[in-house]
Amino acid sequence: MALHAVIMAGGIGSRFWPRSRRSHPKQFLDVFGDTSLIQNTFARLQPLVASENVLVVTNADYVEKTQQHLPAVPAANILGEPVARNTAPCIALAAAKLLAEDPDATMLVLPADHLIANVQRFHTVLRVAVEAAQGDGDGPAPLVTIGIRPTHPETGYGYIQFDADGDLDGVADDGPADAPRAHEVLTFAEKPDLQTAERFLDAGDFLWNSGMFIWRADAILAAFERYLPKVHRLFAPLADAFGTDREAEAIAEAYEQSPKISIDYGIMEQSDRVLVVPGSFGWSDVGDWRAVHELSAQDDAGNRSEGNVILKDTSRSFARSSDGRLLVLVGMQDALVVDTGDAVLVCHREEAQKVKDVVDFLDLHGMADYL
Incomplete structure (x- = not known):
């Protein structure tokens, strides 16, 4: 089983205006130091993911810029979206390509513009999540997300409620008591008001939704077929077009017909088999200038x-x-x-x-x- 990474890099970072512009959006900015956010994201994947197993999905206008920032990523692994359709079509596109190349592919999906301070802890959480995503052989493999243990009542993030008491037999639950483990997800909650965020924090069984996911490529495509069948019908057949002269045209046709929908709303909130691995590794989505200040x-x-x-x-x-x-x-x-x-x-x-x-x-x- 090879681990692949999918970096989502198609946004324009509106909350980072005036530095983030359509011609040079947030993920390509050197916000902290001399390297861009997308370069930092790529670097923290090492050594878990080989460079040739990194896939980037970005706006078609940013393909060349992505190649300049990530020269170690093969050009064929940088896919351009002709139009923005939110995260579900982006992930369907990536899953179709990976499954065509590797039937046993497990994919880590993560945004290009986040900050992670403790990479070693991040890798520990990832290893647990990758193991959990393989399933236990009883039914379909689960979809796994990474939740962040909240440090304050934040109103700018979505939340994940998890079964804090439940143990998953055989799924990363045999380490020390404070080691990361996979838990069943109970509910997803939208960005709350301050009072609700305080209640979530006090409850102790809510995590920040990081927007990072781990799953088998075949498992997520099966979830698309069940919960977003139109998206599945559009993107699954692209497997025959990748690496051919038809690739760009086929992708454009799929996006033209695709609905605009997030992976959270379209699949994660609908699925009956979702796990979360809690983590504390100095994470931020660097969502605005206030976050940069903090x-x-x-x-x-x-x-x-x-x-x-x-x-x-x-x-x-x-x-x-x-x-x-x-x-x-x-x-x-x-x-x-x-x-x-x-x-x-x-x-x-x-x-x-x-x-x-x-x-x-x-x-x-x-x-x-x-x-």
Whole structure:
């Protein structure tokens, strides 16, 4: 059984505007250090996944950029989506390709733009999840997801409720008491309000939904056939087109007819055989500028500055200047200020999620130069 990885890299990172643009979206930004988020994602797969077993699904416009950022990934393993259809079609495409090449393929699916601080712990959780995804020979192999043990009542993530008391015989449950184990998933919950998030945290049997999955390629395609039959009918036949002159045309035809639906809503919330492996390895989806501030080293006043920045009587703020331009904050608290030369974002920390609304506004009013 070979382990394959599928990196989902098709998003535009709207909440990272003004740095994230359609021409150079979030996954290609060097947010933490000198390497891009997608390069960090690829690097943390080593040595569990060989480079030739890494598959990237991205926007068709980003195929060349992906090749530049990940030269070790074979060009044939970088698939371009002609249109965005959310995560279910993306995963169906990847599963069809992997199953055509390896009938025993197990696939790890993960976003391109997350941060993981403790890679060793992450690998430990992955090994447990891969074992769990093989099943016990009794019925179909399960679908496995990774849940993050919450550290605070977060309203920006979905949640997973799991059977904290149940043991799965033979499935990664023979280690130390604090070792990661697979548990049955009871429910998936949408992003909650603060009161509900506090209740989830107090309950002790809820995890953050990380958006990372592990399953056998044949198991997820069987789930598509059961729960999203139209998507299955469109993408399963692509197995005959991969590696031929028909590949791009066949993919385009499938996407043109495919519904826009997430893997969570279309399959995970419907399936009766879903497991979760809880983990604590310093995870963040780096979803907005507030997350960047929280994940960055700060001064005694809780500030983080990058570039030519002066802060006076300012606290709990993040400021980033570009091109040597002087950026000055005076008497500010809980501010996010990002300058890119042609645009400046000034936002309260608690409103960071609403930056996406700005991008929608720019799009609606034809201000494409800023997108």
